[in-house]
Amino acid sequence: MSLVINHNLMAMNAQRNLSDHYGRLGVSTRRLSSGLRVGTAADDAAGLAIRELMRSEISSLHQGIRNASDAISLIQTADGALQVVDEKLIRLKELAMQASTGTYNSDQRMIIDSEYQAMCSEITRIAHATDFNGIYLLNxxxxxxxxxxxDGTGLQATGPLKIHFGTGNDSAEDYYYVAIQGSTASSFGLGHLAALKSSGATWEAQNAGKSISTQALAQSAMEAINQAIISKDKIRANLGSMQNRLENTITNLEIQAENLQAAESRISDVDVAQEMTEFVRNQILTQSAVAMLAQANSLPRMAMQLIGG
Known part of the structure; x- marks a missing residue:
């Protein structure tokens, strides 16, 4: 290489290497300080796109877990209220049994019937009062x-409750419904407001469950109360099975989120051991380039020695 003074090619080469190594050192510093291998699209364009899709899936799964947990709380609220209704139905059966015997006169049966109607009114009140976050559950x-x-097209959805927990909108994978039948006394066929039974039956059969003011009505009410207890138990059994499904769903969603988070981490997060090795390498190369640039900058002085000589 010729000794010239217009161009210091060795210094230019050292400066280019210094710029390259210093840039890589900056990238390693950014990755180590942020913990991310992919911090910008330039780091890994395809990896960034995949990572962002995974992050949206992970966030959706976590929200789905919260949705399912809220649904479990709703079901437990309804089941707790039905447990109280269960106690009222048992008391109704006890009152009907009491009024069906012949050792009470009409006045005493009317007193018993007043408590019977009060219990029916309380069942209806519980059904109309039980709500979760403003959603009435048993009415x-x-x-x-x-x-x-x-129907979820309106501002307020109607019909069975739709529990959405998946990341898509597929009925087989992402949601299901919670249907809770009415649990008022009239829906059970009990109390004054209960609808008449089939017109072809006897008067007592038509009015079974409406009152226990007579011995015949009290005796026919016992079967009606049994049917009410069975109807209530079917509701509770359906709620219990739905709660079990939701708990299994939460477990499955947690596993999905965990595995997806691991995949996202492999794409996005920096391997600290590997990146630290690269950092030290670039640091040494940068220091070496600085030293060589200083030496290369001093080489033109040799030409000045020749001119001066």
């Missing part, structure tokens, strides 16, 4: 065919 608003009667 019949959530009854119907889950796949048909739900």
């Amino acid at each position: 019949g608003n959530l009854s119907g065919d889950p796949g048909v009667d739900h």
